[in-house]
Amino acid sequence: MMNTPLLLTQMIERAERYYPKKEIVSRTESGISRFTYKEMASRARRLASALEKLGVEEGDKVGTLAWNHHRHLEAYFAIPCSGAVLHTINIRLAPQHIIYIINHAEDKVLLIDSDILPLIERVKDQLTTVKAFVIMTDSDTLPETSLSPAYHYETILAEGDPHHPFRDDLDENAPAGMCYTSATTGNPKGVVYSHRGIVLHSMALGLADTTGVSEKDIALPVVPMFHVNAWGLPFAATWFGTSQVLPGPYFTPKLLAELMQEEKVTITAGVPTIWLGLLKELDENQYDLSSLRSILCGGSAAPLGMIKAFEEKHGIPFMHAYGMTETSPLATVTGEKSYMEEWGKEEKYNVKAKQGILVPGLEMRIIGKDGEVSWDGKEMGELTLRGPWIASEYYKDERTDEAFKDGWLYTGDVVTVDEEGFVKIVDRTKDLVKSGGEWISSVDLENALMAHESIFEAAVVAVPHPEWQERPVACVVLKEGDHQNTTKEEIYEFLKPQFAKWWLPDEILFFEEIPKTSVGKFLKRALRDQVKERVGQ
């Protein structure tokens, strides 16, 4: 067979040649604009030539601080298809972490949304490697800025070459992108994505049995493009000629619902918090989202109640997935087997509430206390993964040894796997409640709580206990209105039939809000501190 490399270049060139008329809908500060793939590819070529003029060479890192919009998508291809490395920076990180990762990655150029400018201006003196700042804005001129040298994105594009050739001679194992993931303590850890990894991951996204991303789709990634490449959707969508709807900055549930309705979106992707917000919007106002064939949900476990509400009340199929920055991210996804079609409704929901089945191309092992766990849906173990789109290390980071052992990634996620091979996230290894030598899953308790009609959100954390080492405490946010009258006792009565007595939380605390990470996951560390204060420890 031919030794042709798997490169991102083929992906954008396919969109350019085969789907020149298909559209990218982009929402930016000044409203909605539309670009065809032909225009997008030509603009990406201009950007590639402009970056070259700014001194970007093969292997150089180019950082982006940007929302989901067409310019960011152009950078997604212009940078790696020139042999440079697309470094998407999570703008929600603390300033000192942003400084760290820009310096650690050695970004040579930064592409910055104009509304994110102040963030970088404040820290500019601490950036040690950046040689140029390119400002992405709808305005015709460069905004006033203390950054220097600063360039106006549209101006350098106008001066760029629309026929600039993309590289088709790169090594498929060359780095194409990188993304840092926050650590529990210390600085974020960098993951490098190769061309080969991204191409194979994109193929996995296009399989009929996984997310089936197709030319016939209209895809709206709510998950930010600075977070694990928006789960790889912009790459797969471009390759397959899928229409893309990029929601830009500061979207609300209302705005998302409107965009989905107007653009007839067929597939969307994001974390549970986003979908809880959307659900509330759909419950309160009337939309026609009949075009939507799938809500893809990952990042943390989706409560069963939410899945049911989307499917039964709004007729929107819900697709549960699992992955992390280190896994590109798609690792498991809901995949009802053909013979499950005959199963009962609740049995099916039981499957949907799990994170799904391993995607073709990857291998997994679940390591419990005594080696690989049995596939009984009960025995808990740490999920370990191997495959061509799984990271092999953290970029120049000593913490590599903690997560990568014997050729496997140790995810830090505790799971069970049932007879059918469906994985269920039970907890983070560090969030498990270890009570009297037994393990209690905080996630199981949270899901049960969130199925209560009055509960909007619930998080369970471990608090130290003199006798049992740790005990669970539940933190609950009630829905608005009458629900606010719900009592602790009512919630206990609701939980009792569902769990062994020793699993029940020692305390149920009511909160106005649960603290969350920059990507919408519960921030259990902060929550544990608040709980300790309230229970007086």
Add this chain to the structure above:
Amino acid sequence: MMNTPLLLTQMIERAERYYPKKEIVSRTESGISRFTYKEMASRARRLASALEKLGVEEGDKVGTLAWNHHRHLEAYFAIPCSGAVLHTINIRLAPQHIIYIINHAEDKVLLIDSDILPLIERVKDQLTTVKAFVIMTDSDTLPETSLSPAYHYETILAEGDPHHPFRDDLDENAPAGMCYTSATTGNPKGVVYSHRGIVLHSMALGLADTTGVSEKDIALPVVPMFHVNAWGLPFAATWFGTSQVLPGPYFTPKLLAELMQEEKVTITAGVPTIWLGLLKELDENQYDLSSLRSILCGGSAAPLGMIKAFEEKHGIPFMHAYGMTETSPLATVTGEKSYMEEWGKEEKYNVKAKQGILVPGLEMRIIGKDGEVSWDGKEMGELTLRGPWIASEYYKDERTDEAFKDGWLYTGDVVTVDEEGFVKIVDRTKDLVKSGGEWISSVDLENALMAHESIFEAAVVAVPHPEWQERPVACVVLKEGDHQNTTKEEIYEFLKPQFAKWWLPDEILFFEEIPKTSVGKFLKRALRDQVKERVGQ
């Protein structure tokens, strides 16, 4: 990213672990039997250990002379997943060619269906490398045979190790399979398939936008497993846990229709000749084939009349594809773009009658008289292909240089490509009718002829002409019954409005049958000789 290789081992292990209950339905000499993937994998492991005992080592070639059945499927994985090379032998080749390819490939062991035994017994003394013959039969004992040493497949399996480990440490570029393709003149040419090529090709088969092979499918490959790996279906189907229906030896259209009906087949694959036969059967007898979501057709161009008959009369979606032994084979496939949904019926059929759009992962160039042709659906050129599942050479064969140039495969097929990127096979470079410096497509004339209500089959060949160099002559087989009264004049009247005058065949000859190759394509070389005789040249 991890450096894990793309290997067939992962494919069968996925079926074994995730889809142990899913079924393979196999029709052999003694009837239909059923195996689960769990049983299949365990039998494949037994076979791998048995072959090892017979002395098969990494890199050794193991030949198969077998129909589509479960034992052949076991060999599909047992051989490459042990590091050996699966050499599927086209049993329809002339004996001297079979001898040539067994010796040329240096097959060490042959797996032979009992009904194919006589063929090998006759030539056994000319086989120079074979050390052992394994006979695949339903009977409990080894059939009487002059081959030596001969082994009974089921006996060596019974003695094999059901837990024999498959190799997960091979180089992904290592050979996994090989297949010889007939040449116009001389010996067949060998193509070697790598693990990487087969894995990527299988992924391509699973994409929602191509054939979308899925766990939910029940796949019946009519195309023989000795012909380009049955177009890769057994590999993809196993990987995705798809149920497989293997029709065994000597199937008739009636038998295929019955099998499809009984097993609720959803996708099937074969050459146009097979589908012409099936269509006749469906026209004459009543079947319920409502489960069928796609007839995949390749090997040669499908006449539009047939496509319409399947879709309109029988409600069965028809999927046109293009490929060859050198391309694994999937290269292009029908892929109606989303905006074509609004097109008129005839416009859509015009798209369906073409061979489709390039599959993601490959690159193509159409080389005409003056370099790359324009995408206007008119300019003709030779299709050249590049990509990770395209062969890079013929195995130990000097003819490599004729087809492989500058890193591209020259397919020998003349095509046009339209504005949307859809490829239409116009002819083989050698079958084009070159009339007075202009090109006439024999395929276009054939398709037009076969759309005539009285015509069952039609082939057009070039005959030498003193003035015009070459001129087309049509060879026509009429349908049975009243259609037999159709005259040459009626056919000319039917053609006239569709073509320029100089395209019309100089002669229309009626035949009882058109000679065909072992894989059901028109044997134009033989036909040209017959035509020359009849037109008196």
